[in-house]
Amino acid sequence: MTNQELSELIALFDRSTALTMKLSEEGFSLELDRRGRGEAAVPPVPQPAAPEESGHDGKWVRAPLVGTFYAAPGPDQPPFVQPGSHVAKGQTLCLIEAMKMMSEVCAPCECIIEETAAQNGQLLSYDAPIFRYREA
Known part of the structure; x- marks a missing residue:
């Protein structure tokens, strides 16, 4: 699977x-x-509010799976992209780790990254917005 x-x-x-x-x-x-098993209920972990998409021009690159967001290929390396980066179609934007597997998230088109909505090490839900971009 x-x-x-x-x-x-x-x-x-x-x-x-x-x-x-x-x-x-x-x-x-x-x-x-999802049924309780008699343990004390664990409060849900608060998630940051999703960025307002309607107030911004541009499109969003979204998380293709549930996992941990990594902005760089390694802890001591620079991020793949930052706001203002001009990227080519297929260029790696970030990594998402799920079940000890790293998946690359790539640019859907030639574009300019306008905003990063995720923080390094943040757990992302499926379809969570990661990068706001505009086509170049």
Whole structure:
């Protein structure tokens, strides 16, 4: 099962009214359960508000999967892009780590990055806005 398939499956479960889900495939097993098991309830982690998209010109590059956002290829290296960067179609903008796998997020077209909405090390939800851009 790919990261994308897993992300879509979890998103479907989140939108459903089902309380549990179990899936087993050769070498893989997944169990999701939203019922309490008697433990103290853990408050949800506050998420920063999504940027207002209607007040800005431009389009957004969004997270293709759930995972941790990394702006640079390594902790001691400069970020792939910054606001004002002119990027080519297919150029790497950031990395998202999910299940110890790194996925590159690439520019959808030749564009200029106008805003970065995510912080390095931030957990992103599926379809979260990452970069606001305008076509060059």
